[in-house]
Amino acid sequence: MTDNQPAPDGVLRLINGYWATGVLGAAATHSLFTHLENGAETADELATRADIAERGAQTLLDGLVSLGLVALHAGRYRNTPEASAYLVEGKPASLSSFAKLKLKHMGALVALPDVVRAGGPVTDPTTEVADNPHWEEVVPAIAAQSVPAATIAAEVLGLADAGEVSILDVGGGSGIYSAIWLEANPAARSTQLDWEPINAIARRLLAERGVADRFTCIDGDFHTTDFGTAKYDIALYSHIAHQEGPEGNVEVFTRLRNALKPGGAVVICDYVVDDDRSGPAFPLIFASEMLLKSKQGGTWRQSDYRDWLVKAGFEDVSFHSAPPATLVVAR
Incomplete structure (x- = not known):
């Protein structure tokens, strides 16, 4: 890599952007932001409260630190102000349910190249009907x-x-x-x-x-x-x-x-x-x-x-x- 050539980190982060949706959706599914808000500060404490594996808790914490949603100080984790406002369950503007919902929608993006070519949906949308249980x-x-x-x-x-x-x-x-x-x-x-x-x-x-x-x-x-x-x-x-x-x-x-x-x-x-x-x-x-x-x-x-x-x-x-x-x- 020459001095004038930019590092690939930003492009790689975007290529792997689905990791962010996955980590955020999984964390919301297991109420990690709520547990952090309520005083859990380590991977083992989160694992116990969320009833998940400690290795899983640590992996999600690492991902959330990477995403800027969780801060780490002296071995203790806490929500950032943004996560506290928008990802803790029960708060008026909580988007935790939406994060879980989007986790289910990731597969739809596979069709985007064909949709771009066609200029619109390549199959008839099935959601926009009154009696859809979703x-x-x-x-x-x-x-x-x-x-x-x-x-x-x-x-x-x-x-x-x-x-x-x-x-x-x-x-x-x-x-x-x-x-x-x-x-x-x-x-x-x-x-x-x-x-x-x-x-x-x-x-x-x-x-x-x-x-x-x-x-x-x-x-x-x-x-x-x-x-x-x-x-x-x-x-x-x-x-x-x-x-x-x-x-x-x-x-x-x-x-x-x-x-x-x-x-x-x-x-x-x-x-x-x-x-x-x-x-x-x-x-x-x-x-x-x-x-x-x-x-x-x-x-x-x-x-x-x-x-x-x-x-x-x-x-x-x-x-x-x-x-x-x-x-x-x-x-």
Whole structure:
């Protein structure tokens, strides 16, 4: 290797990136971050609490140190602040269930070369149907991803002081936005439009959080279900735009505009890329997920959202950071 030649470490780390998914998923499966948070500090202590082999515990700890999720000081291990916030079970924004879920999805990437050649899925996606039993696992697992963005959106909207507002959550999934927003504003009411099995999951979450009395559901597909006219003060469209093409998004935004009362706002949360597609990093790489799973979706630019919303009848469009997502607010 010459003085000017870079070392291969970074490329090798990326080539073997599935190790990170595997180590993180296995650690979450055995609740290692939770045990670390609760005082286990060595491989043997973790092995005992997690009921796994000490060699297995040490291997996972080594991997987590490599990933920057666990710190080692004087022979003792502890969670980094990032792991403590997002990987300890029971915390509001815990992604531990999502880490376990992604461990099962790694095999799908084998098809990516063929999908790239074809420009989309080479087999019909089988998950996007109402009666798929996988929703019971997927919907709760991904709910925590929306906790930071939902909290930021409530602040951007001034929701706590907004009084008796009505909210429409299109494709609301777990209902996590409604839960956080109804907690922030005791006078607010929310309606979620989603498939019946998913609405059932949302009703459970809202009941657990004590706000189910101000939460109602409409069972249906948002592509075909009427949103109503001038019924809502706020409409939410979170992590759906990336599954739709330009024409589909303009059509939905137009219907949302019609569903809003005068002065109402639509809130879109999604992985948005810069207009020159130079960043941010997470939304850029997320595009491969859409290529694998959708026929016309993608990670869209800020200019795309602005153009679509203006076509739909909105006049004021603003963007707010909610890493790794972006909030788009239009009135």
